[in-house]
Each structure stands twice: as structure tokens, then as C-alpha cells.
Amino acid sequence: MNNKNRNHIFPRRTLALGLALLGFVSPTTFAQTNNSNISLKLLTEGLGAPETLVSIPDGSGRMLVAEQAGVIQLLDRDGKKSDSLFLDLRSKIVELGKGMEERGLLGLALHPQFKSNQKFYVVYSAPRRASAPAQWDHAERLSEFKATGADFSAADPASERVVLEIDEPDWNHNSGRIVFGPDGYLYWTVGDGGAFNDVGDIARGRGHPPEGNGQKLDTLLGKVLRLDVDHGSPYGIPKDNPFVDSKKGLPEIYAYGLRNPWGISFDRGGKHDLILVDVGQDRWEEINVIVKGGNYGWRLREGFDGFDPKDPNHAPTNAVTVAADGKPFVDPVFAYKTLRGRGTDPQSYGVTITGGYVYRGKALPELAGKYIFADWSRSMALPDGTLLVATIPKDSARWTVEPLALKDFPNGRIKSYIWALGEDADGELYVLANGINSVVNNRGKIFKLVPAN
Numbered sequence: 366m367n368n369k370n371r372n373h374i375f376p377r378r379t380l381a382l383g384l385a386l387l388g389f390v391s392p393t394t395f396a397q398t399n400n401s402n403i404s405l406k407l408l409t410e411g412l413g414a415p416e417t418l419v420s421i422p423d424g425s426g427r428m429l430v431a432e433q434a435g436v437i438q439l440l441d442r443d444g445k446k447s448d449s450l451f452l453d454l455r456s457k458i459v460e461l462g463k464g465m466e467e468r469g470l471l472g473l474a475l476h477p478q479f480k481s482n483q484k485f486y487v488v489y490s491a492p493r494r495a496s497a498p499a500q501w502d503h504a505e506r507l508s509e510f511k512a513t514g515a516d517f518s519a520a521d522p523a524s525e526r527v528v529l530e531i532d533e534p535d536w537n538h539n540s541g542r543i544v545f546g547p548d549g550y551l552y553w554t555v556g557d558g559g560a561f562n563d564v565g566d567i568a569r570g571r572g573h574p575p576e577g578n579g580q581k582l583d584t585l586l587g588k589v590l591r592l593d594v595d596h597g598s599p600y601g602i603p604k605d606n607p608f609v610d611s612k613k614g615l616p617e618i619y620a621y622g623l624r625n626p627w628g629i630s631f632d633r634g635g636k637h638d639l640i641l642v643d644v645g646q647d648r649w650e651e652i653n654v655i656v657k658g659g660n661y662g663w664r665l666r667e668g669f670d671g672f673d674p675k676d677p678n679h680a681p682t683n684a685v686t687v688a689a690d691g692k693p694f695v696d697p698v699f700a701y702k703t704l705r706g707r708g709t710d711p712q713s714y715g716v717t718i719t720g721g722y723v724y725r726g727k728a729l730p731e732l733a734g735k736y737i738f739a740d741w742s743r744s745m746a747l748p749d750g751t752l753l754v755a756t757i758p759k760d761s762a763r764w765t766v767e768p769l770a771l772k773d774f775p776n777g778r779i780k781s782y783i784w785a786l787g788e789d790a791d792g793e794l795y796v797l798a799n800g801i802n803s804v805v806n807n808r809g810k811i812f813k814l815v816p817a818n
């Protein structure tokens with residue numbers, strides 16, 4: 366998956382696997398909170414690693430689910446898979462590994478006027494471009510496609526229009542999450558280019574400048590981009606993007622200083638905040654509220670601490686608090702410790718954060734206005750994801766988080782890797798889970814958050 370190897374820490378992975386074989390399974394570290402009115406309803410299973418769920422906005426209740434291995438499934442309102450795929454992109458995607466994998470089909474978003482123009486967008490890992498350094502890994506490609514037919518039940522594979530490609534030095538930290546904003550523009554999260562610590566791998570020719578991609582404004586790596594896909598060729602730049610006039614940065618950049626954001630969503634209500642989670646290196650997992658032009662710190666900051674790539678396990682005593690341009694960094698609204706070792710740290714929820722949605726549905730009034738998200742797993746090697754709920758104070762400054770109380774799953778732990786969350790047309794939420802840490806097996810399933818019986 367995606368978020369996971371965002372860390373690229375093989376010793377940790379190996380340790381987790383060894384402990385798993387010895388029978389050390391992370392013990393419950395929180396008081397059980399299963400006196401809940403919320404439960405999970407299994408909607409469908411037998412999917413590849415499911416990474417995005419969106420509703421088809423025609424009142425049919427049908428949904429599209431993108432699998433990381435490169436296909437998009439069509440589900441009916443009860444979760445039953447269509448006999449035929451909505452779209453198969455596998456021939457366009459780089460060859461994927463059978464184990465941990467961060468490449469593949471990473472994002473799907475329907476155009477706000479999908480019902481009339483039938484357009485939708487995907488981000489996937491395409492082969493390295495000839496213009497990229499020979500030792501680099503691949504390119505992330507944003508493409509537009511069109512659905513066909515009166516009922517949108519399939520996409521036309523020949524309708525692809527490549528919007529933008531970004532060369533990637535490494536196989537990991539590709540991010541690739543996309544969402545349309547209330548302004549009609551497309552927001553695209555791009556990881557820092559991979560390897561570890563945003564310093565790169567010598568074997569790859571680095572691919573990371575001395576200050577790291579996150580802080581460097583002449584690269585699209587480590588950013589949130591904002592594009593106008595309705596104007597220009599192949600796209601336009603919104604005229605109020607932060608670097609349009611200053612020439613201090615690329616005009617696509619909306620926010621920067623990010624590592625590998627695995628989740629981005631706009632709150633449908635409230636102030637329509639743009640909420641992003643950033644997967645940390647070794648110490649902190651973050652929730653950020655994204656503002657235009659904001660610098661979120663990576664790789665000078667991680668969580669609320671400084672970051673030193675030469676000593677990533679400790680906060681430097683001389684942490685940088687002001688960016689090179691003299692502006693302060695934007696702190697997260699919440700950060701929790703990245704789980705390490707045997708997974709017993711009560712201040713951590715797991716090894717990598719998975720983004721979600723502010724609940725604006727009707728079925729679960731106790732969740733109204735709260736941000737529902739997850740941690741992928743408490744172990745690299747075992748399926749032990751945790752659903753989490755954040756309460757957002759009126760001033761939005763510092764959020765509070767606890768495990769989501771579920772009737773049948775104490776402490777929000779659902780015994781699956783949590784690849785992503787999904788939101789339907791009614792604002793109801795789904796959990797996109799996987800029974801195995803691989804994108805090529807069909808162990809994925811989708812749960813809906815529903816009232817308990």
C-alpha cells in the first residue's frame with residue numbers, strides 16, 4: 366500500500382515479522398470502549414487493495430471503488446460487484462510487487478459535473494519517462510477519462526487525456542490522492558519522492574536536493590497541487606495559486622512541506638476545511654488543516670518537533686521554527702507517535718496514518734462534525750488497523766482523538782489493514798480494508814459505518 370512503506374524501514378518491518386512469528390501480538394493498550402451504537406456492516410469482499418470509494422451522483426446509490434492494483438469496480442447500492450470492470454488500467458501501470466507496494470492506482474475523483482460531462486480523474490504509477498534520469502523509478506500520471514453510456518456503467522479506455530506527469534526517483538512516497546474542492550479545482554497530493562528522510566538514495570542519484578523536496582519550491586514533490594482541469598491545455602493554473610506571480614515557486618503549488626500525505630478531503634459542512642494527513646518518518650503521524658501557501662514543515666519539522674535527517678529518531682535540540690523565507694511553519698492540528706517495535710506504546714495508534722472524512726451523514730448523529738480516520742495497522746506484518754475519531758474544537762486549533770467506539774470491535778481495532786476511508790453521496794462513511802499487506806491478492810473488503818442493532 367501506499368502509506369505504509371512510506372517509511373521504508375526494513376529493519377522495523379523485519380522486526381515486526383519476527384515478533385509475529387514468535388507469537389507476540391500487540392496487546393490491547395486502551396480501555397475497551399465497545400458500549401457503542403455504531404457497528405461495521407460488511408458490504409463486499411474479494412477486492413484487491415481498495416484505495417478510493419466514490420458515489421456515482423445519479424441517485425442510483427452505485428459506487429466506484431478503485432483498487433491499487435489498477436482496476437475500478439462498479440458496485441450496486443448493496444455493494445454487489447458488477448460482472449464487468451468499470452475500468453482496467455493494469456496495462457498502463459508499472460509492474461507491481463507481490464509484497465509491500467506503494468505504486469499502482471492511487472487516486473480517483475469524479476468531476477463535479479460528472480453527471481453532465483462524464484469526466485473523472487485518476488492518478489497512477491506509469492513507467493519512467495525517457496526524459497527522467499535513468500536510475501529513477503517511474504512517473505506519477507494524472508489522467509482524465511470519460512464514462513460511457515446513459516448509466517455511466519463503464520469508462521472508455523480510449524478517452525484518456527494525460528493532464529500532468531511527475532517523475533519519481535523512488536518507488537515509495539507517491540501519495541496520489543485527488544479531490545475536487547468547492548472552488549471546482551482539483552487538489553493533488555504528491556509525496557516527497559521517496560527513499561527515507563527526504564534525502565534520497567545515492568543509487569537513485571538522490572533525487573532530493575540538499576534541503577529536501579518538501580521545502581524546495583521548484584519541484585512538485587512534497588506538495589499539494591491545485592489545478593484547473595477545465596481550462597488550458599493540458600490544464601490551467603488557478604489565478605490565486607500562491608506562487609503564480611512571485612516566481613518563487615512553481616505555479617501548481619498550493620501548499621508544501623509534506624512527506625507522503627495518505628488522505629485528503631474537504632469538509633462538506635462547517636468552514637469546508639481541507640484536511641490532510643501526513644505519514645511520518647519514524648516519530649509522528651500528523652493531521653493538518655491545509656491553507657493556501659502553507660508550509661507544513663517536512664523535512665525540517667515532523668509533528669510538533671524539529672527533524673534532523675541524520676538522527677531521525679530524536680527531536681533536535683536546535684529545531685528550526687521559521688522557514689527559509691522567514692515565515693513560520695504551519696503546525697499539525699493533531700499528531701500521534703508512530704508505533705515502533707512491539708507495538709505496546711499507549712500513545713500510539715499504529716505505524717501509519719490513513720486519512721478520512723468529517724462525518725456529515727444522517728445515520729450516526731453522534732459522529733456529526735467529527736473527523737473519522739484511521740491508522741493503517743499496529744504492525745507492518747499483521748492486519749491490525751484502528752478506526753479513530755477526532756473532535757474538532759470551534760477554533761480548529763488543537764484536535765482531540767480517541768479510538769472510534771464500535772460495537773463489535775473493541776478499541777476501534779478491526780483486524781484488517783485500513784487502506785482508506787470512503788464517503789458516499791449522503792455523507793455516510795465506508796472503511797476500505799485489506800486482510801493482507803499486498804495489492805495483488807483479493808483480500809480487500811468494504812465495511813459501512815452503520816447504527817448498531
Ligand SMILES: [Ca+2]
Nearest residue numbers: 661662663668
Ligand atoms: Ca508537518
